[in-house]
Amino acid sequence: MHNQTDTGPFQPASPEHIEKHRHVGLDVSETEVHGLSVALVGNPNVGKSLVFNYLSGMYVDVSNYPGTTVELIKGHYKAYDIHDTPGVYGISAFTAEEAVTRDIVLSADIVLNVVDAVHLERDLFLTQQLIDMGKKVAVILNFMDEVKTLGLRIDTKLLSSYLGVPVFETTATTRTGFDQLDDALLQARRGEQDSSLHHKLHTMLSVTGSEAEALLILEGDEATALRHGVATGHDRELLYIGRRNRVNIVINAVLSETNTRTRLATLFGRWAVNAWTGIPLLLLALYLIYLFVGKLVAQDVVSFTESTLGKNLWEPWIQGIVTRFISPSSWLGTILVGEFGVVTMTVTYLLFLLLPLVIAFYLSLAIMEDSGYLPRLATLVDRSLNSIGLNGAAVIPLILGFGCVTMATITTRLLGSEREKTIAAAILQFAIPCSAQLAVVAALLAGAGFGAILIYSITIFIVFVAVGTVLDRILPGATTPLLIDLPPMRLPRLDNVLRKTTYRTYFFMKEATPWFFAGALGVGILQVTGLLTVWQNLLAPLTTGWLQLPREASTAFVMGMVRRDFGAAGLYVLALKPHQVVVALVTITLFTPCIASLMVMLKERGWKEALMVWTGTWVVAFFVGGVLSQILI
Amino acid sequence: MKTIPIPLHQVKRGSRLIISEIPDGRAKAQLIRLGVVKGEFIRCLERLPGGTIVIQKHRQEIAIGVALARSILVTYAAPENPSKA
Ligand SMILES: Nc1nc2c(ncn2[C@@H]2O[C@H](COP(=O)(O)OP(=O)(O)OP(=O)(O)O)[C@@H](O)[C@H]2O)c(=O)[nH]1
Ligand SMILES: [Mg+2]
Numbered sequence: 001m002h003n004q005t006d007t008g009p010f011q012p013a014s015p016e017h018i019e020k021h022r023h024v025g026l027d028v029s030e031t032e033v034h035g036l037s038v039a040l041v042g043n044p045n046v047g048k049s050l051v052f053n054y055l056s057g058m059y060v061d062v063s064n065y066p067g068t069t070v071e072l073i074k075g076h077y078k079a080y081d082i083h084d085t086p087g088v089y090g091i092s093a094f095t096a097e098e099a100v101t102r103d104i105v106l107s108a109d110i111v112l113n114v115v116d117a118v119h120l121e122r123d124l125f126l127t128q129q130l131i132d133m134g135k136k137v138a139v140i141l142n143f144m145d146e147v148k149t150l151g152l153r154i155d156t157k158l159l160s161s162y163l164g165v166p167v168f169e170t171t172a173t174t175r176t177g178f179d180q181l182d183d184a185l186l187q188a189r190r191g192e193q194d195s196s197l198h199h200k201l202h203t204m205l206s207v208t209g210s211e212a213e214a215l216l217i218l219e220g221d222e223a224t225a226l227r228h229g230v231a232t233g234h235d236r237e238l239l240y241i242g243r244r245n246r247v248n249i250v251i252n253a254v255l256s257e258t259n260t261r262t263r264l265a266t267l268f269g270r271w272a273v274n275a276w277t278g279i280p281l282l283l284l285a286l287y288l289i290y291l292f293v294g295k296l297v298a299q300d301v302v303s304f305t306e307s308t309l310g311k312n313l314w315e316p317w318i319q320g321i322v323t324r325f326i327s328p329s330s331w332l333g334t335i336l337v338g339e340f341g342v343v344t345m346t347v348t349y350l351l352f353l354l355l356p357l358v359i360a361f362y363l364s365l366a367i368m369e370d371s372g373y374l375p376r377l378a379t380l381v382d383r384s385l386n387s388i389g390l391n392g393a394a395v396i397p398l399i400l401g402f403g404c405v406t407m408a409t410i411t412t413r414l415l416g417s418e419r420e421k422t423i424a425a426a427i428l429q430f431a432i433p434c435s436a437q438l439a440v441v442a443a444l445l446a447g448a449g450f451g452a453i454l455i456y457s458i459t460i461f462i463v464f465v466a467v468g469t470v471l472d473r474i475l476p477g478a479t480t481p482l483l484i485d486l487p488p489m490r491l492p493r494l495d496n497v498l499r500k501t502t503y504r505t506y507f508f509m510k511e512a513t514p515w516f517f518a519g520a521l522g523v524g525i526l527q528v529t530g531l532l533t534v535w536q537n538l539l540a541p542l543t544t545g546w547l548q549l550p551r552e553a554s555t556a557f558v559m560g561m562v563r564r565d566f567g568a569a570g571l572y573v574l575a576l577k578p579h580q581v582v583v584a585l586v587t588i589t590l591f592t593p594c595i596a597s598l599m600v601m602l603k604e605r606g607w608k609e610a611l612m613v614w615t616g617t618w619v620v621a622f623f624v625g626g627v628l629s630q631i632l633i
Numbered sequence: 634m635k636t637i638p639i640p641l642h643q644v645k646r647g648s649r650l651i652i653s654e655i656p657d658g659r660a661k662a663q664l665i666r667l668g669v670v671k672g673e674f675i676r677c678l679e680r681l682p683g684g685t686i687v688i689q690k691h692r693q694e695i696a697i698g699v700a701l702a703r704s705i706l707v708t709y710a711a712p713e714n715p716s717k718a
Contacts, residue, residue: 089666094659121668121691150692237657240665248668273679273687273696379696383683391698392685482685482698483660485667 038080038185039104041130042114043123044068044087045487047142047172051114052084054178059503060084062496063369064487065396067414072100080185083108090126090240091133091216093223096413102221105135106212110188112181114140117147117154117169120255122485124247131163131191132243134211138188139167144177146488151259159254164191173493194246200235265372265489272376273486282380285373289364297360298442305356306443310348318343335524339573340555346520349569350513357439358508362501365403369500370492374399375484382482388468389475391416391482394424401432404508406597408432409604416480423471425605429593429613430620431464436512436565440572441585448578455632459586463624511596512563519562523555523570532558546626548633549584550574556588563594579632587625592617642684642702644677644709650688651675654706667695674710 040048044066053059056075061068066087073084083104086097093099105111111130115123130137139160147154160167166187170177193201197215204214208228216224218233219240225232271277319328319337326333337344368374374396382392394415401408405428412424433441445453472479526532532555536543539554547553552574560567567588576584592614593601601610638653652671655661668690669675679687684699697705 089663092662094662119691119693122666122693125666125668236662237665240662241670244665244668244670269694270678273681275682375696379679379685379687380681382685382696382698383681386683386698386700392696479700481660481701482696483663483701484696486687486694486696 036080036109038110038112039083039085039108040112041085041105043089043126046114046116048114049084050172055082064372064490065374070097070413072104091129092221111135111137112140113137114142117141117143120251128243128247132193132197133215134190136188137165137191138184139165141167141169142172144169145171153256153258155254162250165189269489273379278380293360293364294442297356299446301356302443305352310352315344331528334528340520340523342517342520346516350516354436354439358435359505361435362403362504366497366500367492370497372487372489375486389423389472389479390420391479393484397424401428403435405432405434406600409600419475419477423468426471426613427464427467430467431460433589437568440568444581448581452578452582455582456585459628460589515563516566519559519566547583548629549580553584560588560591564591583625583629586628587621590621590624636708638706638708640703641686641705641707642699646677646680648677649710650707651710653708656704660701
């Protein structure tokens with residue numbers, strides 16, 4: 001759904017804002033101000049994106065799990081080009097995102113190193129590596145609020161003198177200390193390199209001309225070595241251990257613990273990864289989401305918006321206006337206010353059916369993301385996912401898929417191997433219904449009873465497992481083992497949850513709306529030209545014979561090729577028996593991914609995989625739908 | 634107190650451990666960055682039925698899949714030393 005340029009998933013909130021920033025206090029010309037490139041670099045989940053949002057005035061997602069940002073995002077602040085980067089534990093190219101971060105670090109003039117003060121043992125390793133690379137660094141010592149509540153004390157002055165670079169204390173969630181960011185940018189400087197490195201670095205320096213690249217080659221970075229036509233070093237482990245020791249010395253000197261308290265949130269986190277308590281907690285979370293999305297919003301709210309606002313108020317009103325000028329039985333009338341009317345059905349679906357449900361889904365997702373629960377869920381289901389060729393980390397893109405499959409496909413980048421990316425992307429395209437689609441599914445299933453919900457869920461789950469199992473069998477290679485750090489559990493912040501929900505809903509609707517109108521227009525045209533009947537007759541053996549649905553159901557499949565949620569919406573107008581509802585919904589859920597999703601597949605996974613998935617969905621959707629129909633009806 | 638190294642996926646939940654060996658490779662580099670190296674103390678917070686392990690090093694909790702945990706060797710360390718985990 002979101003655009004795929006290097007400006008990342010979200011466009012600037014307002015271009016004027018950036019313009020304003022760009023010129024604050026500066027009298028120099030445009031060409032001069034576009035010199036300095038700043039990279040926000042840090043471990044995953046340390047608050048880089050919060051700093052980026054503040055500096056650039058843009059919006060990028062902020063969540064409490066490692067790997068929220070998976071691509072480079074560029075913004076502007078005053079004279080600087082600011083880059084938000086995917087979080088990394090060190091500069092190397094073990095994964096694709098690491099390579100992204102490595103490249104921007106190499107080219108950056110200034111590195112703002114965001115550090116989680118609560119996890120100095122982990123974070124300073126990267127800090128020291130950046131310093132060893134000879135970059136100009138300023139450290140943003142973030143999470144100072146949690147440092148206090150946890151009873152830690154950090155001697156910032158001493159830390160700064162050990163590192164040889166300035167250190168600034170901040171709390172990014174409340175923007176405390178952000179007034180020092182200007183100073184940080186001005187004062188960033190080269191720090192204290194590991195003295196044992198000097199000799200080695202200088203030998204390599206004659207080859208590369210840059211210390212940063214020299215170090216990376218010594219640490220075995222292949223891309224950098226290749227660029228300079230030299231062999232990679234074999235000292236990575238030695239250098240890493242040396243750096244680790246140095247960091248431990250620094251920490252022993254600057255960090256002291258005044259008291260240790262176990263917070264309730266920490267306990268929750270422990271329960272979430274325990275087999276006895278974790279599964280009940282997961283069921284509870286799912287039940288709460290069901291109550292909120294499935295009951296409150298899908299039934300109560302939507303029945304009000306869809307029938308009262310949509311069917312009873314909006315549609316008669318707009319029909320009244322349109323038919324004043326155009327006869328409802330004319331072809332234009334049919335297209336505008338007929339069965340698939342562009343201003344009747346389409347508007348009702350978009351605003352009164354989809355919108356409330358999409359908001360509800362994104363709200364639930366945002367709360368899950370910000371609580372820190374997702375990495376724990378990843379741990380809990382790790383072993384089960386192993387059996388379909390994935391590790392626990394895949395749960396994050398899979399869950400995000402329930403928001404928007406397109407966005408989630410991009411997030412598969414955080415997985416450890418190509419093999420896992422392929423499996424996860426395929427599962428997303430085949431078996432994960434996105435929020436908008438689920439919206440319609442929930443609304444339709446609510447009327448068909450609990451049994452229908454059960455059959456639907458089990459069927460989709462079987463396909464989910466089957467797709468994973470088959471791919472696991474046929475793809476070469478092995479699954480990488482899980483290795484993730486679990487961020488602390490935190491109470492989600494209302495402002496962030498609301499902001500994230502608003503942005504995502506906005507972009508989702510912006511993406512979906514043109515397709516819905518175009519789709520409605522297309523179907524309307526097919527209808528008035530009689531082509532719809534031709535198509536219905538063509539597909540009749542499949543729809544009426546094999547799936548045992550009314551022949552009009554094939555209209556939904558035309559619509560489904562544009563967007564699956566639009567296709568599901570097409571089922572809304574049909575009078576179906578409960579069993580037919582299940583068959584139709586299963587088929588449309590498994591049907592072709594929406595066009596935007598296909599585009600992302602093409603880009604992320606290549607045309608071969610995309611094409612295979614697209615045709616595969618046809619086969620699987622009709623096969624599974626048909627089998628189900630033969631059993632049920 | 635045992636001193637024979639055992640694979641991490643077999644340790645008792647809640648036990649305090651010393652790392653005695655981590656196999657070479659990317660996972661090792663990643664673990665060094667997270668502060669988990671040979672000779673360090675860690676605690677096993679959780680051992681899930683499939684063998685997925687959650688360990689704690691200082692304030693950091695790390696989840697490790699069974700395939701990796703199997704190849705990391707540890708020994709049991711003396712129980713609880715109140716100031717360090
Ligand atoms: N309490 C507290 N929470 C913070 C602070 N800074 C960031 N957070 C939270 O930490 C989480 C991560 O913030 P992000 O800005 O997404 O971190 P990031 O470094 O961009 O993460 P990745 O994109 O995954 O690498 C969010 O849930 C924030 O609300 C802070 O100073 N105090
Ligand atoms: Mg980020």
